[in-house]
Amino acid sequence: MNTDVLLREVVERLAGLGPDRVWRTVRAPGGAVLAEGTGWDEDGLPEDMGGVDFTGKSVVDVGCNLGHHCFMAARHGAAQVLGIDMDPEVTACATALAKLYDLPQVRFETADALTGIGGRTFDISMMIDIIGRGIILKGKAGDFLDAAAALATSEMLHTMRPIYSLERDLDCPAGFLERLYPERFIRDGRFHLLEFALDRLNADWSATVLTPEADLGHKYKYLVRFTRR
Template sequence: MPQQNRQPTADDIRRLLAELDPASIWRPVLGPDGERIAAAGDGREIPELDEYIGNLDLAGKTVADLGCNLGYFAFLAKRRGAVRTLGLDIDPDVIRVASAIARLHVAPDVTFLACDFLRDVPDAPCDLAMLIDFIGRRIIAKGRVRAVVAAARNWASREIFFTLRPVYALEDLPIDQAGLERLYPGFIRDDAFYLAEFVAHELGTEWALTCLPNCSFALSPTQRRYKAALLFTKIPD
């Protein structure tokens, strides 16, 4: 591991990445010049990933990236104008490498913390919390969507941003319909689970929902598309 008192090199980061389980590297890892240090991830190309938050106004805001992994979107938020970004992930080994990547980028305003953000409550929230593809099949089947929404509310003072699949066909989920109806009563219909509607319901009427446009994303929380970009804005008292 590179010494803490010197800036790591790209080769240092490659060595650190090689020590991680490949399954724990969710997104590409870029150097300060945009060079791809690691190509691991889910196969999406950089322009497509950047479009995830392409219509999100981050200028002048503090941002919490919940489930940040190695910080792809935390660094992107900083490049898009955030004054400070905090990446949170439960895996301390991943956070150790993300922190080294921040030193490689000479990005003191991008910091990382290993914590269980579903349980831990911050001393002070950020302006915006973002959860990029965090809610998926396993979290749905385990009945943890409610806890995720509560955590997002804890870490954000003004805005919450999700990318998620707005509607899941029941056949795509590893849980039977009866189990889903026990976990999410009122949101199972037409052989589907309406995830985006459930998230909006859990946040309540204090938060206004906007579906941010993208050429391939859903335009409403009930549209059956692969992905939706949902921005919830807290309504002033």
């Protein structure tokens, strides 16, 4: 299939999705913007992928949306990349984008990471801008951390906001979060998400914050790499 045909297919699929389901800006191979993203760019991975070595590795991106970070991993040398998302129209569009970008090592599946993807594992799992307010209030932060860990044999990449204000950020009533998470992570009117994640994964994983120290004061979410012990 030639590039013009693929480009028309992508444009049509993007139009069908509408702006609310496009999280990162989508570009044509030449750089022209096909759809503006509605997410926070700084919540994603930096262009150098935080210095993580993807060369020759297998990667899974949980909650991949249209595959922005899947394509970045492939361009940084990943041998195989699987993006999973629960929206079949999104994964169909992402598949068309992979063809447009001529990245055959990138595939997409419609799946729920919490119910598993057939026991498959990868060198690296990524969960970029997934664990946030909605996941926290559903009491699912631990479940998503566990799911990412089950998929990875050696490394995980997460972006997460380290601390949430119960009143300003989560807008939850007093005592609500204590029913979902251990009380030691809820103090001074805040939920300490990064601390919770480090504790949850501590038995099997060590962690390094990859966000440069100079950026820690103003980044909305931090990039954290977990390495299996």
